[in-house]
Every structure is written in C-alpha cells, then in structure tokens.
Amino acid sequence: AQSVxxxxxxxxxxxxxxxxxxxxxxxxxxxxxxxxxxxxxxGLQLLLKYTSAATLVKGINGxxxxxxxxETSFHLTKPSAHMxxxxxxxxxxxxxxxxxxxxxxxxxxxxxxxx
Amino acid sequence: xxxxxxxxxxxxxxxxxxxxxxxxxxSGHRSVSWYQQTPGQGLQFLFEYFxxxxxxxxxxxxxxxxxxxxxxxxxxxxxxxxxxDSALYLCASSPxxxxxxxxxxxxxxxxx
Numbered sequence: 001a002q003s004v005x006x007x008x009x010x011x012x013x014x015x016x017x018x019x020x021x022x023x024x025x026x027x028x029x030x031x032x033x034x035x036x037x038x039x040x041x042x043g044l045q046l047l048l049k050y051t052s053a054a055t056l057v058k059g060i061n062g063x064x065x066x067x068x069x070x071e072t073s074f075h076l077t078k079p080s081a082h083m084x085x086x087x088x089x090x091x092x093x094x095x096x097x098x099x100x101x102x103x104x105x106x107x108x109x110x111x112x113x114x115x
Numbered sequence: 116x117x118x119x120x121x122x123x124x125x126x127x128x129x130x131x132x133x134x135x136x137x138x139x140x141x142s143g144h145r146s147v148s149w150y151q152q153t154p155g156q157g158l159q160f161l162f163e164y165f166x167x168x169x170x171x172x173x174x175x176x177x178x179x180x181x182x183x184x185x186x187x188x189x190x191x192x193x194x195x196x197x198x199x200d201s202a203l204y205l206c207a208s209s210p211x212x213x214x215x216x217x218x219x220x221x222x223x224x225x226x227x
Contacts, residue, residue: 034215034216036218041220041223042220042221043119043121043205043218043219043220043221044205044207044218045218046215046216046217049215090158092158102148102160102163102171102173103148103150103158103160103207103216104160105150105157105158105159106157107157108157108158
C-alpha cells in the first residue's frame, strides 16, 4: 500500500529564512504528488502538484518542490519565509494507475514563522 | 467560478444519532471525494463518487455511507454516531482523474 511520510511534525523558522518541509513516499511506480496548505478552521488549498512532467514544480506563494525518484522524495521549499506562511502543510499522493481521486495524506507539518 | 460548498459548517450531535453532510462541487466537476480529519489519525479517505457511482472506498465501517446525485452534489451519512466520529469532514471535487482536487471549508462535527 502506498504511504507518505512527512519528517518533522513541527518546523520553526525565522521570517526571511529558508523553508524546507520534507516528504517521502513509498511506491514502486512514481505517483502523482501534491502539497496542500491548511489555515486554522479552513479547508485545504493546493500549493503545487507533480504529475510526471517537469521534476521541479513551482506553486503559489513562492513555494516549489522537486521530485526525486531515486530518493522517493518531494520536499517543499520556499527561499524566504513570511509570517503569513504559518500554517499546516500536507503532502499527498495519488496512485498513477488508479482510476479515481483517492488521496493519501501525510500526517502534516506545522510551520511556525517568528519575527 | 464558485468553489466547493459544504453545509453545514458546524454540527453538534448526540451519540447514537445519525447525521447527513452535504457537498456541492465546482460546476462541471464530476468527482466528489470525502475525507475525515482528526488530530490523532490525520486526513483519511472515506470514499469517492463519480457520475453517481462509488468509485473508491476507504477503510471505514459501514456506518459511513454516501451518495451522489445527477447534478454531482454529494451527501455523506453517518449512522449510530460514536464519540470518535467527532472530526472535520472535508469534501473535494475534481474534474475527473486526480490532477488536482479542490477542497471545501469542511463540516466540523462534534458528537457528545
């Protein structure tokens, strides 16, 4: 069965610092990969997605992620953190050979940004 | 274009009761998925409907059920509520294959 591991349930950075949120997946076939962000009492907002095109994916709000098949990773980065980036981030996968839209989520990483 | 609409936003029910949650997908989207979010278990897939047919199902007991109407609107029902069913229930809509899923604001269910 496919799974997603997000290393670090909580990451703290200073405003202006690099943001790095880690995500590893387990699959024999590279799946579709996604990063979502969730603000308190809100639903999930899609940041970016990998669907077997370019391995470096750019998303909204200055975030990007790089798909590395050899490392089965899809880490999320942002060069300079803003206070407004404080939220919970979820990595998700969807099996590429499965009909339908069943997403498997990681446990999430809470990002705190201090001034 | 209107987003995914979930109603109600908040709900309080008593153990043993049943509850129905509603989701209106983005216009033109035919796939609706449901997820349960809890602090302990995180985000878990419940089921997915496409063109009124259940296409995928997660590992939840039969007390959790759903349906989709011809206009793609979907409802999920939980019968014989348990305290552990307290959660944020999220609905997501997609055009077809999951190239991306758009989520609603969720329904916060509290079982007392």
